[in-house]
Amino acid sequence: MSVTAAKGFTAAGIAAGIKQNGNPDLALVVNTGPRRAAAGVFTSNRVKAAPVVWSQQVLTDGELTAVVLNSGGANACTGPQGFQDTHATAEKVAEVLSAQGEEVGAGEVAVASTGLIGVLLPMDKLLPGVEKAAAELSEHGGEKAAIAIKTTDTVHKTAVVTEDGWTVGGMAKGAGMLAPGLATMLVVLTTDADVDAEGLDAALRSATRTTFDRVDSDGCMSTNDTVLLLASGASGLTPARDEFAEAVRTVCDDLARQLIGDAEGASKDIRIEVVNAATEDDAVEVGRTIARNNLLKCAIHGEDPNWGRVLSAIGTTSAAFEPDRLNVAINGVWVCKNGSVGEDRDLVDMRYREVTVTADLAAGSESAVIWANDLTADYVHENSAYSS
Amino acid sequence: MSVTAAKGFTAAGIAAGIKQNGNPDLALVVNTGPRRAAAGVFTSNRVKAAPVVWSQQVLTDGELTAVVLNSGGANACTGPQGFQDTHATAEKVAEVLSAQGEEVGAGEVAVASTGLIGVLLPMDKLLPGVEKAAAELSEHGGEKAAIAIKTTDTVHKTAVVTEDGWTVGGMAKGAGMLAPGLATMLVVLTTDADVDAEGLDAALRSATRTTFDRVDSDGCMSTNDTVLLLASGASGLTPARDEFAEAVRTVCDDLARQLIGDAEGASKDIRIEVVNAATEDDAVEVGRTIARNNLLKCAIHGEDPNWGRVLSAIGTTSAAFEPDRLNVAINGVWVCKNGSVGEDRDLVDMRYREVTVTADLAAGSESAVIWANDLTADYVHENSAYSS
The missing domain is CATH 3.60.70.12 (L-amino peptidase D-ALA esterase/amidase)
Known part of the structure; x- marks a missing residue:
């Protein structure tokens, strides 16, 4: 093979x-x-x-x-x-x-x-x-x-x-x-x-x-x-x-x-789907920005559907969107609707290794998927001891 | 007061x-x-x-x-x-x-x-x-x-x-x-x-x-x-x-x-000095990019003067520099000279809370200082449990 x-x-x-x-x-x-x-x-x-x-x-x-x-x-x-x-x-x-x-x-x-x-x-x-x-x-x-x-x-x-x-x-x-x-x-x-x-x-x-x-x-x-x-x-x-x-x-x-x-120290694989973006570039920029947000990565590690951290990440991008039209789902539950509180966050089941974060920009019809990992104490341990 | x-x-x-x-x-x-x-x-x-x-x-x-x-x-x-x-x-x-x-x-x-x-x-x-x-x-x-x-x-x-x-x-x-x-x-x-x-x-x-x-x-x-x-x-x-x-x-x-x-879970305060940049914007861009590199933040937590992670961070910026002219000091020891191995890394003392990373871009005379923290298991813990 x-x-x-x-x-x-x-x-x-x-x-x-x-x-x-x-x-x-x-x-x-x-x-x-x-x-x-x-x-x-x-x-x-x-x-x-x-x-x-x-x-x-x-x-x-x-x-x-x-x-x-x-x-x-x-x-x-x-x-x-x-x-x-x-x-x-x-x-x-x-x-x-x-x-x-x-x-x-x-x-x-x-x-x-x-x-x-x-x-x-x-x-x-x-x-x-x-x-x-x-x-x-x-x-x-x-x-x-x-x-x-x-x-x-x-x-x-x-x-x-x-x-x-x-x-x-x-x-x-x-x-x-x-x-x-x-x-x-x-x-x-x-x-x-x-x-x-x-x-x-x-x-x-x-x-x-x-x-x-x-x-x-x-x-x-x-x-x-x-x-x-x-x-x-x-x-x-x-x-x-x-x-x-x-x-x-x-x-x-x-x-x-x-x-x-197989990422170092990871406990979750995060599939970030950005949908309804104005352009594919916008979708990729938003996906990458969410993927790199340490606070969100920690929250997902803690199985906490903290959608506020998704919104604050999106807010730092230059993608086309209106803050009060953003929607976010975590594992299919739309915990944020129109930039505010959506479905009950207790409905989100995050027990499994794969977690899907869906960000709906409500600004067009383009999309992209970015894969990321959570941030864990094991990642810190593995990378603070690597060369020693 | x-x-x-x-x-x-x-x-x-x-x-x-x-x-x-x-x-x-x-x-x-x-x-x-x-x-x-x-x-x-x-x-x-x-x-x-x-x-x-x-x-x-x-x-x-x-x-x-x-x-x-x-x-x-x-x-x-x-x-x-x-x-x-x-x-x-x-x-x-x-x-x-x-x-x-x-x-x-x-x-x-x-x-x-x-x-x-x-x-x-x-x-x-x-x-x-x-x-x-x-x-x-x-x-x-x-x-x-x-x-x-x-x-x-x-x-x-x-x-x-x-x-x-x-x-x-x-x-x-x-x-x-x-x-x-x-x-x-x-x-x-x-x-x-x-x-x-x-x-x-x-x-x-x-x-x-x-x-x-x-x-x-x-x-x-x-x-x-x-x-x-x-x-x-x-x-x-x-x-x-x-x-x-x-x-x-x-x-x-x-x-x-x-x-x-007083940053959450931090064990080190990192002073990132970017010197000899072509412009102040370049210096700030390089400083911020170093500040956000999770691998470097882990290394500093582990008191590991891993200058390779500084160079790979600088390499992702659009600042003016030549890779083989970059110099990096950690707490005053120039561990990287001309983009390659410099002084003995064992000379670097990283026991104290404040750590200084100096990046010399050898491209001009502008500079900037960015402050950052290391990445620790405590940061992960504090931020994965925040809302629960």
């Missing part, structure tokens, strides 16, 4: 010793062709990790043969040495793959890293790890690769959609620093559909816009977010553009939901 | 029974003249509480005789009935003050409320409370008034500056929902300087811009923020414009610092 569900891909996940606890920390994904088309979407953070800068460069020609990913270190804010390390990692992958068969250049290898910011990677462990991973490449290696990219994730995340003769599959990691302009995460998607780089790029951008870009666990945007989509063409089939885009979107949506479901 | 430090003011603070625990919950401040000039600054939240809408209206003529404030209920998101209740409160104040002497109209009475959103005030308790407060008005009532406006505040907040023959004093409440576009709070400032409404307005706007507007405890903006400045002229002195503005700024700064020091 995972990145090897589609034909034309091998993968491996191994322990290189980058993580001090000895857990798997290096993954390799190889496109065995015949096609090597690829597309990528990266963090919009202006402080970008070295591997993000590298991978953006090597993707300009729309081709990738391999992706190497490590957990145990983000290689972000590491200066010129950090970039040299990323380059050396890609060179090493090219060298070991070339030794296995056809010639591969470093420019065909994307690199992705995740972990603590501001620390150089232990290259004396990482480079031998690349050799070890290459030796273990397999058509059944997708699961192990997904496991090797975990950081604070409690479970590994994979998803697959199979259509008539072709498949889109993928893996994701991410459990914190999840915020728009991509959630903080590494994602590799593969397909055996015969789609060129332009087609991949269109499908990927369209998919991430309404999936990963609408996940906002804690409002914090990473320096390392990377989503790659690789096509091997091994199925020999070229799906219709819409059909392919929908399959990619379904896999992204599935993985995005898994990220929220 | 407090609002009665300046001559020409009386005040009272009493328990009207609005709070179920019987604590003081109603304050009255009266300007006994000879001048009744006033200015106000209010929340920029588009969802405004009824008393904010009312007080903005009555301030249009630049005159106020009295301010009535209640804790125990915000009277926000309460529809037309909520506005009627605010109006009735002002009418009651006018009635009881008129009975004591010269005629006062409801249009000379500002109203401020704080507490839970979305609940109507118990007018059967509030209106008799106004009578009781009026009966207790005193030139020594400032302290009691400051106590009566507390909600989750653990201490009441007052400040006074006395110059040659004239005084500016004030009281503030606020312990959560502290964020720009005014911290979430009620503040009443009084002066016996002989300054007209225009002069008060200029001094107040200038003061709040660099004090209350730069306090960001939890990124959450209230529906009720109100800062009022009343002048009685009782000293008979008219200070120079700059001298007066500086006194008002000093009182505001003092109160703002007290708000941060």
Whole structure:
């Protein structure tokens, strides 16, 4: 499953010793062709990790043969040495793959890293790890690769959609620093559909816009977010553009939901539906603003349908609305009507992990869904002790 | 002290029974003249509480005789009935003050409320409370008034500056929902300087811009923020414009610092200095973005000088900077230099409550200071149980 569900891909996940606890920390994904088309979407953070800068460069020609990913270190804010390390990692992958068969250049290898910011990677462990991973490449290696990219994730995340003769599959990691302009995460998607780089790029951008870009666990945007989509063409089939885009979107949506479901310290997954907005942009702005309101996130943790905090969040946006026409439902109970007290808040049942907050702007017909998490003492604990 | 430090003011603070625990919950401040000039600054939240809408209206003529404030209920998101209740409160104040002497109209009475959103005030308790407060008005009532406006505040907040023959004093409440576009709070400032409404307005706007507007405890903006400045002229002195503005700024700064020091569940007060910015707006944007980064707030709670989280926050702004020229100091130790690892993080001592984060954008010569708090399990606890 995972990145090897589609034909034309091998993968491996191994322990290189980058993580001090000895857990798997290096993954390799190889496109065995015949096609090597690829597309990528990266963090919009202006402080970008070295591997993000590298991978953006090597993707300009729309081709990738391999992706190497490590957990145990983000290689972000590491200066010129950090970039040299990323380059050396890609060179090493090219060298070991070339030794296995056809010639591969470093420019065909994307690199992705995740972990603590501001620390150089232990290259004396990482480079031998690349050799070890290459030796273990397999058509059944997708699961192990997904496991090797975990950081604070409690479970590994994979998803697959199979259509008539072709498949889109993928893996994701991410459990914190999840915020728009991509959630903080590494994602590799593969397909055996015969789609060129332009087609991949269109499908990927369209998919991430309404999936990963609408996940906002804690409002914090990473320096390392990377989503790659690789096509091997091994199925020999070229799906219709819409059909392919929908399959990619379904896999992204599935993985995005898994990220929220495993967010650091969270006890609730919050589905924020903004409806009857004047524009989609308004709906997204309002959704994100609600998603980032710490007081509301605390209230939901406490199973308190505190709609006043939803209204005060909406009030800070520039979206079109009239305060006295706003309606808010929590788990289907319209606790706020026309900007004031609505149905009895005691009717709201918030016992389950998934909580739906519906904000009706009464200003148009556009809508958007943003996913967020609650704010808990466990989140504080996990993130105040992370680097120590 | 407090609002009665300046001559020409009386005040009272009493328990009207609005709070179920019987604590003081109603304050009255009266300007006994000879001048009744006033200015106000209010929340920029588009969802405004009824008393904010009312007080903005009555301030249009630049005159106020009295301010009535209640804790125990915000009277926000309460529809037309909520506005009627605010109006009735002002009418009651006018009635009881008129009975004591010269005629006062409801249009000379500002109203401020704080507490839970979305609940109507118990007018059967509030209106008799106004009578009781009026009966207790005193030139020594400032302290009691400051106590009566507390909600989750653990201490009441007052400040006074006395110059040659004239005084500016004030009281503030606020312990959560502290964020720009005014911290979430009620503040009443009084002066016996002989300054007209225009002069008060200029001094107040200038003061709040660099004090209350730069306090960001939890990124959450209230529906009720109100800062009022009343002048009685009782000293008979008219200070120079700059001298007066500086006194008002000093009182505001003092109160703002007290708000941060008493923020809900906080264990650290974080002074964020942004230096060498291209513009002051850039400096403020970067400061606010750092102030709202939950991961950094958790790290500081854990006394972890995690500068990577400062950089990833800066990277989400639109301020002018080059990532590889950014420098960050925590409590004076430059842990990040030129966007990469700097001095040894073990040199950073974070044991004390006040922590200074300095972000050097290396892009100009402007600067700004934003105050914030850390994120703690206590904050989560206090805000997940607030309304239950």
